[in-house]
Amino acid sequence: MVTLELKGLHRVRAKGRVYWYAWRGGPRLKGTPGSPEFLASYNEAVAGRQSTDSGRFRALVALYKASAEYRKLADSTRRNWGPWLDRIADHFGELRIAQFDRPEKIRPVIRRWRATFAEKPRSADYGMQVLSRLLSYAVDPLGRIASNPCEGIKHLYSVSRSEIIWTIQDIARVKMHASIEVQHAIELAACTGLRAGDLVRLSWSHVGEDAIVVTTGKSSHRREAIIPLYQELRDLLARIPRVSTVILTSSKGRPWNKDGLGSSFVKAKKDAWPEGCDLHFHDLRGTAATKFYINGLTEREIAEIMAWEEDNVSRIIRRYVGRSAAIKDRIRRLDTVQSRP
Incomplete structure (x- = not known):
């Protein structure tokens, strides 16, 4: 069946009937599986989701990873930053990028995330470094936020190697x-x-x-x-x-x-x-x-x-x-x- 080729489909059986959704929690699809109406409904849902997702923080991470700026980093830096960017996407991914344009609201959220690494302060600070660079990219060149909300958040690791x-x-x-x-x-x-x-x-x-x-x-x-x-x-x-x-x-x-x-x-x-x-x-x-x-x-x-x-x-x-x-x-x-x- 054509339905097996569509990614993320979610089936729900209720009162003896089967209902199809574009994904778990997504919109219900019209028509019967395999019909032109069903396919059109699915494509419309996916297109709408992609449009909406461009405003999510997860999209910002993807943009940065694909950017020339990221590719210019040393190979060792990309190897170290890649896992942190994935952690950041997993934690903040569903937030809207616009939420990071309200420093007084988002800083407590960022601090709580940093606190999850508090037992390893150097790791916490490294993660903050990557997040800060990502948010700087959102400021310039993207222009998605006005300032970097990580600025002003102190490091946990207090020893200065200077x-x-x-x-x-x-x-x-x-x-x-x-x-x-x-x-x-x-x-x-x-x-x-x-x-x-x-x-x-x-x-x-x-x-x-x-x-x-x-x-x-x-x-x-x-x-x-x-x-x-x-x-x-x-x-x-x-x-x-x-x-x-x-x-x-x-x-x-x-x-x-x-x-x-x-x-x-x-x-x-x-x-x-x-x-x-x-x-x-x-x-x-x-x-x-x-x-x-x-x-x-x-x-x-x-x-x-x-x-x-x-x-x-x-x-x-x-x-x-x-x-x-x-x-x-x-x-x-x-x-x-x-x-x-």
Whole structure:
């Protein structure tokens, strides 16, 4: 029968009669199954539902997933955001997009959703990040709401990693427990600010006369990190044996992959701090940013070195550069002014 080919049909038997509905809870269909009237009634119901659904939040999620903006995200970001977008669609999907244009009404709803992840505050904040980006997309370019109601909702995870950077003493401590190959990776990260994924594919061909120039995986290779070859970095590169086309290799002389380097680094860190340590390999990026900042490089120069988007530099520097480093920089500048004749 034709009816078996129609998706979502719902049959109800009452008082010896059979009634057909376009879906459970949907409109009742006219005519008998398989008749032109029945098919026309079904198509009309589906078309009406699709028109209505375009105003639902679930449709916004679908639009964002299909957008060029979403496709431009790094593959790793899409892998992480995809499950969260599905959770968001499941929870908020039947609400109308217009409801998110009333911040005083929708914020309590958003907070209640966030509270369901309260036992894992970092996860809760990550979910909020994805929801906030989705709502920003609804503001611009879609113009479906006037403002982002997530703005002003505080994070649950209270620890700021902006104060957590590797000091010279920290690096010296972990190096005592690391192989020479892992030591090279740690030092190169602290000197360049490159992410682990970019470090393991960094090749000698990326090293020019005056700078290391490499596209970054986080930007899907659309942006370049341009790291000047200052003396400390030159000295480090001179100490690393050239046993492969890539700079960093394992003890077997083979290129690292991100997971292999990560596990070797974690082992060294555990040996260095048996009691536990909140420093991560990624925090070496903050060490590099702090080094560049306190040595007087401008925000624009730091953005070029670390392949950051220039209009976000101030915010990112506040995230990565510790408060103590910023204070020391101000003292240095004040002393320089006062020492002038």
